[in-house]
Amino acid sequence: MIRLPNAGGGAREYTPRPAPDPEPSEGTALTSRTVFSAAHVVADPYADTTPDSPAAVDWDATLAFRRHLWSHGLGVAEAMDTAQRGMGLDWAGAAELIRRSAAEAKAVGGRIACGAGTDQLPCPADLMTVRQAYEEQLALVEETGSQAILMASRALAAAAKGPDDYLDTYTHLLRQASEPVILHWLGPMFDPALEGYWGSADLDTATDTFLEVIAAHPDKVDGIKVSLLDAQREVDLRRRLPEGVRCYTGDDFNYPELIAGEEPAAGGRFSHALLGVFDPLGPLAARAVRKLDTGDTEGFRKILDPTVELSRHLFQPPTRFYKTGVVLLAWLAGHQDHFAMVGGLQSARSLPHLARAYELADGLGLFPDPELAESRMRSLLTVYGVPR
Template sequence: MTAVRLPDGTLHTLGGKTAPAPGAGPLASRTVYSAAHVVADPLADNGPGRPAVLDWDATLAFRRHLWSHGLGVAEAMDTAQRGMGLDWAATRELIERSSAEARAHGGLIACGAGTDQLTGASTLDDVIAAYEEQLAVVDAAGAVPILMCSRALASVARGPEDYLTVYDRLLAQVTRPVILHWLGPMFDPALTGYWGSADLGTAAGTLLELIAAHASKVDGVKISLLDAGREIAFRRRLPAGVRCYTGDDFNYPELIEGDEHGYSHALLGIFDPLAAHASAAVRELDAGNATGFRAILDPTVPLARHTFAAPTFNYKTGVVFLAWLAGHQDAFRMVGGLENARDIPYLARLFVLADEAGLYPDPEAAAAKMRALLTVAGVAR
């Protein structure tokens, strides 16, 4: 079997386990979105602070890969480097291109609408206008809108009432039900105190108040707090017909499986590299086999927890690294130069965990790429 000498001097022999093949037909028992990464043009100037230049062929091909497994695409989310290298001009084009691709291939798509085109916001009206501009783009593209958390709103809001004012205005005018978004500060420190309080229980109460007032306009809410207990308590208080989409990349198997009171659907960044596993696992749930579901997903948790290790917001580097190893793109490059946001020992551990989880369609090719990276990094083989 193929082996790779790691930075700590140990020799890792690849196990040869590969990812499940795509299943037939859509998923039935859960709605599952993967928040998808973008593929940078490796020959463009994609350094820090530069306008993002994407490899559109590879970016759209990856979305077709997700749809082939029956997953929906959550487009232009933080996994696509919103606020971390992907500017609004590139985001707008991404929403338009991916939505057109979804129509052509019958794929499910939801797109993030935020306020990141603002260079500064001084009033709630500024925030509302920015949201309205982006919602118009998503609406014209025909996608389900995801109302992303707004750094601008977090910076100007004085308390829960300001959040309710902004979201009341937006939900009053949307043309289709939206997915709301609660991204915890571990994913973005600028969102600390979102929904008007640093106390998560109080913040949850404000969000639930908003949903109760606009239940017909809310498809669901994505919860990304990395706290299974809080998510379970939250979903049990949702109005009937409003979905809870787990964004918990640490505890997703138990949350998606659920309990006697209900379950979470999924909108997860970790399902970008784990699309095949997620699809195969949910198909087991579709067949009533919860044990088979957990048998597929539980072994992927160590990989997910390492990918999202602190600082959690740099998980995008791990996601793109795994896409490169799995053959979904030709280069390990990212917009904003974020391929350098994680160190070599982190990437080496990710390589091993991905092999143990059976991520690589071609383990030999993945090993060759890892050796090349370690050689460039100065690791003796």
């Protein structure tokens, strides 16, 4: 029995589960869907840093976590917002992360895609400078042999005067790319600085511009990653994609239905996945998608539907702080030895929020060692002064 604090004050008694669900076996790559987990970075807790100083990363633990994801057949989406890109991890740290993770992927045969953006720039910057920053990062990603993800850019959002500036910038970048890339549309709930991306705050108008970029160079676009937390908008968007261009859901609220897809009578379209919540859910997500690999949609939903409550909790507003819950769960699951984050972001969520995340994750059987998770949660509660 463990006492967990309530959001409205007071505490409740919770009995942790005595054992985890059977750990899904390590496996080969998934076949019915392409699935990326956007992975977090592990901070070096002994580094003498401040929130404004460059990130200090525990490289051994960070790469070990990526090997964990690859061992279950998942791809790794590297240096994305889950890795605290722009929220504690600067471009120098992201570049080193990309180099190290790409080398590790080659060593173990893991799939990897890496974010290329413009976060080496101070704001404001002019459009030409934004383009050059994108080119620098795209070149580095491609030099490592990784697939590139063209991330949404705060600098471009600040510099662009309208849709034409986005069309010109992305058209140039797609011409420069040596291999098909993934385009990333990250909504303002994940980063308020991206409000009005693609040149309009009206999402219908923005969608038209986004699709115009893709239509001009479909051979250079492997897929799109949509993080708008709007399932119907994603369904409508993927119906308009050119043949061969994938939709990777980034919807951490509605992912089971989007990955499962439509009935054949409705077109049979579905989304692949590039999700931050598949960091803590990695083994469970892989087991679920293997059900889809055999045509068992019902089995897929039976495994993944119960995880949505946890995901919605982790990603509740302010959504951009979901990383704190992700790292908490990695610590409780034994993937790292501490609950510290680059930039001190472990303080970004309240204790009741973290306690509920523990409770939901334990209920799903996510912890390989429930006793370890309980012990670590008790130690966190003690730090906050919660009586035993």
